[in-house]
Amino acid sequence: MSWEFGACVAVILMTAIIGLPIGHAMLASSIFYLLLQGHDMSIAFEQMLTGLYGSYVLLAIPLFIFAADLMNVGSLSDRLLDFCRALVGRFRGGLGHVNVVSSLIFSGMSGSAIADAVGMGRIIINLMTKDGKYPGAYASAITAASAIIGPIIPPSIPMVLFALVSDTSIGFLFLAGVVPGLILGVLLMVMNAWQARVYNYPVDDPVPLRDLPRITFRAVPALLMPVILLVGIYGGVTTPTEAAALAALYAFLVSTVFYRSVTLRTAYQTVRNSARSTASVGFLIAGALAFNYVVTIEQVPNVIRDALGDQELTFWSFLLMVNVMLLLLGCLLEANAILLVIVPIFLPTAVALGVDPVHFGVIVVVNTMIGLATPPYGLLLFVVTSITKSPIRDTIRHLLPFLAIMIAGLAIITFVPDLVLWLPRLYGYKG
Numbered sequence: 112m113s114w115e116f117g118a119c120v121a122v123i124l125m126t127a128i129i130g131l132p133i134g135h136a137m138l139a140s141s142i143f144y145l146l147l148q149g150h151d152m153s154i155a156f157e158q159m160l161t162g163l164y165g166s167y168v169l170l171a172i173p174l175f176i177f178a179a180d181l182m183n184v185g186s187l188s189d190r191l192l193d194f195c196r197a198l199v200g201r202f203r204g205g206l207g208h209v210n211v212v213s214s215l216i217f218s219g220m221s222g223s224a225i226a227d228a229v230g231m232g233r234i235i236i237n238l239m240t241k242d243g244k245y246p247g248a249y250a251s252a253i254t255a256a257s258a259i260i261g262p263i264i265p266p267s268i269p270m271v272l273f274a275l276v277s278d279t280s281i282g283f284l285f286l287a288g289v290v291p292g293l294i295l296g297v298l299l300m301v302m303n304a305w306q307a308r309v310y311n312y313p314v315d316d317p318v319p320l321r322d323l324p325r326i327t328f329r330a331v332p333a334l335l336m337p338v339i340l341l342v343g344i345y346g347g348v349t350t351p352t353e354a355a356a357l358a359a360l361y362a363f364l365v366s367t368v369f370y371r372s373v374t375l376r377t378a379y380q381t382v383r384n385s386a387r388s389t390a391s392v393g394f395l396i397a398g399a400l401a402f403n404y405v406v407t408i409e410q411v412p413n414v415i416r417d418a419l420g421d422q423e424l425t426f427w428s429f430l431l432m433v434n435v436m437l438l439l440l441g442c443l444l445e446a447n448a449i450l451l452v453i454v455p456i457f458l459p460t461a462v463a464l465g466v467d468p469v470h471f472g473v474i475v476v477v478n479t480m481i482g483l484a485t486p487p488y489g490l491l492l493f494v495v496t497s498i499t500k501s502p503i504r505d506t507i508r509h510l511l512p513f514l515a516i517m518i519a520g521l522a523i524i525t526f527v528p529d530l531v532l533w534l535p536r537l538y539g540y541k542g
Contacts, residue, residue: 116409119144123402133448134391137398144405169396171271171281173389174355178336180381180388181362184373187333191216192234194330199300201317204307206239207253211299214257215264215292216334232258236498244313248505249306251495255506256299256513258491259480264292266340266355269479272396272450273472276403277458280469281351282344283535283542287469291477291524291531298516306512332365345538392447399451411456426464430525433457434478438518441482445490449479467542469535470528477521484510 122140127133145151181187192213199208213235232254239250262269265285274281306312318326340358343349349357366373373381424432440449454475461471483491486507496503524531532542 113409115144115147116405116411118147119402119405132391132394133445134395134398137402137448137452138394141398141401141405148408169271169275171266171352171355172268172392173385174352174359175266175268175271176388176392177382177385178355178359178362180385181359181366181373181378182333184366184377184381187362187366187370187372189234190330190370191333192238193326194334196315197318197323197326201315202304203314204303204312205315206235206245207249207303207307207312208300210235210239210250210253211257211260211296211303214260215296216337232495233498236495240499244315246505246509247499247501249310249312249509251492251499251501251506252509252513253299253303254498255484255489255491255495255510256517257296258495259484259517260292260295260299262480263288263295263473263477265289265337265344266351266358267476268392269446269450269476270472271351272447273454273475275396276451276455277468277472279472280540283469283538283540284472285344285351286535286538286540287473287531288476289534291473291520294523294530295477295517295520298520299513302512302516306509332369336361336365395445395447396451399448402452403455406452406456424460424464426466427526429460429464430466430474433461434474434521434525437475437478438481438485441479442485442489444482446479446483449482450475467528467532469540469542470531473531474521474525477524481514481517481521485514 119140122143123136126136126139131139192209195209195213195216196205199205199212202208210232236247236250236254239245240247265288267285267288270284270288271281273279274284336358339361340354343354343357344351363378367375367378437449437453440453458468458471462468483489486492492503492506492510496506499506532540535542
């Protein structure tokens with residue numbers, strides 16, 4: 112690797128430290144590298160345009176964002192929350208269980224951890240802290256932990272990005288995320304139940320069983336969205352991108368026509384908010400595409416593959432090393448930046464060692480999602496504490512047991528690949 116590449120990396124670090132968004136930092140450093148090398152500056156923009164406009168799969172991202180935003184402004188979230196309370200709210204620590212189950216269901220529609228925390232998370236946090244039932248720090252902690260599940264269970268924006276950089280089937284990646292997401296959900300509920308007993312959190316008034324059919328009926332239109340997505344994709348009716356468009360259309364029709372909870376003015380504002388979020392993700396992808404061109408010129412993946420080959424890493428030791436590195440990077444870097452920049456570097460080594468790309472994709476996504484809630488810079492920490500106004504140190508103290516059990520779940524996902532690949536194989540995956 113050349114000194115110019117070292118200077119390029121230094122520019123990324125310096126500009127990121129002073130607060131420049133990582134997408135801007137990668138673009139600036141890439142242009143700086145091309146300038147030092149004497150290349151035409153237009154190459155950077157050519158790489159961005161080719162990557163952004165030549166990838167049909169990227170269309171799924173704004174559509175999933177729009178569907179999630181519609182759910183947050185409409186009454187779909189409220190109806191889903193009522194359904195979850197009727198289902199698991201009767202147990203000790205019931206609202207904590209509701210928090211986890213609502214994330215499991217909402218994840219089948221948004222594909223975004225931040226959308227889950229800001230939308231459904233805000234509602235459940237208010238319920239948990241009302242009348243002092245739960246400390247604000249605990250409500251923040253379990254909300255941050257449960258929001259992680261969102262991008263693991265399909266649909267998943269991070270998995271779309273992994274498919275972009277690895278040329279892996281989105282459909283099989285989505286399927287592979289189902290079992291790991293459920294495993295993490297169960298582990299979080301076990302930890303919540305234990306903490307509820309230790310801290311003597313209250314048992315909520317149970318919803319009468321006779322009301323369950325009525326509450327379920329009210330939630331059916333919202334509950335149908337994951338079904339439509341999965342049937343569309345795995346029934347061969349739609350591609351994942353077309354399914355994302357169908358999800359956005361369905362959310363719009365249910366919110367505006369069926370529930371009549373979203374006016375045209377609100378829908379217009381939602382489109383604007385979704386466009387801003389999409390632009391933010393798009394600029395990050397553009398910067399990563401330009402930087403990945405630099406990485407390709409420098410043959411960084413080959414250099415790292417050869418260096419790791421000299422270490423005589425085995426299949427399992429490589430996965431262990433990747434987990435440790437990604438967990439550490441997740442404490443400092445944004446999840447999408449890791450997916451777009453770090454993953455392409457390790458992918459050739461993973462393939463050479465016989466790691467299944469779908470299994471590897473799930474491992475990477477779970478790692479990056481845990482990073483969203485990991486101190487000191489986990490984005491979810493700042494999102495949830497801004498809602499509860501709790502000191503971040505108190506939130507971290509309550510969050511640590513959840514992080515520990517999620518890392519245990521990550522170990523299961525990593526070292527028992529058959530659990531991850533069982534569902535994709537059921538639908539014809541040959542890996």
